[in-house]
Amino acid sequence: MKTIYVATTNKGKIKEFEQILSALSIKVESLQDHVSNMEDVEETGDTFEENAILKAETYAKRHQVPVLADDSGLEVNALDGEPGVYSARYAGEDKNDQANIDKVLNKLKGVEIDQRQGAFVCVMAYAEPGDKAVLTEGKCHGVITETRQGHDGFGYDPIFQPNGYEQTLAELGAQVKNEISHRRHALNEMVQILSEKVKVEG
Numbered sequence: 001m002k003t004i005y006v007a008t009t010n011k012g013k014i015k016e017f018e019q020i021l022s023a024l025s026i027k028v029e030s031l032q033d034h035v036s037n038m039e040d041v042e043e044t045g046d047t048f049e050e051n052a053i054l055k056a057e058t059y060a061k062r063h064q065v066p067v068l069a070d071d072s073g074l075e076v077n078a079l080d081g082e083p084g085v086y087s088a089r090y091a092g093e094d095k096n097d098q099a100n101i102d103k104v105l106n107k108l109k110g111v112e113i114d115q116r117q118g119a120f121v122c123v124m125a126y127a128e129p130g131d132k133a134v135l136t137e138g139k140c141h142g143v144i145t146e147t148r149q150g151h152d153g154f155g156y157d158p159i160f161q162p163n164g165y166e167q168t169l170a171e172l173g174a175q176v177k178n179e180i181s182h183r184r185h186a187l188n189e190m191v192q193i194l195s196e197k198v199k200v201e202g
């Protein structure tokens, strides 16, 4: 099978892509390691889908390789779906995980635990140079805790407790997270599509 390049500027995501895909017996490389000048793609879309397509199609065309990219984020019901597509830049353009968490916790101050539901969403896009992207989606439902707990993972992991667990993703660690995460679900579906594609194309 040809090499697929994972295109993301987020170190936490790269690690998860590699761990999940190696468990599914797919070899990938990081696009950042393959090219010397991986410049960020501007995320001008209003939806996860638009931004995932933008990233996958732009990187594939620019670097002439098959690309996997995702656009993901946290949707909090009590905040009408915020931070949503703006998850990385919720508290400002410098993409600061700690400031983003503080903003969510402040907005949810006083909100009871049974009103703190939310979900991580991941829209995965695969594109070959010049072609339209193929999309899959994964979700992980849970609640937003009142304080940070745990140190693993990245982004909002310290304040997200998945349904069925008593700890946050940052406490549960990579092994558990990568079994149940939004990214895992989206990749499972994508791997199925890609293996069908290989059969059809020979």
Ligand SMILES: O=P(O)(O)OP(=O)(O)OP(=O)(O)OC[C@H]1O[C@@H](n2cnc3c(O)ncnc32)[C@H](O)[C@@H]1O
Residues within 6 Å of the ligand: 007, 008, 009, 010, 013, 043, 070, 071, 072, 073, 074, 087, 088, 100, 120, 153, 154, 155, 156, 157, 181, 183
């Ligand atoms: O666009 P790329 O280069 O992939 O890197 P990014 O960090 O900007 O990625 P996104 O635009 O998809 O923004 C996603 C943000 O949503 C949050 N997020 C997404 N998946 C997450 C996860 O598994 N755990 C915690 N936070 C997550 C986190 O704040 C990310 O920065």
Ligand SMILES: [Mg+2]
Residues within 6 Å of the ligand: 043, 088
């Ligand atoms: Mg981004």
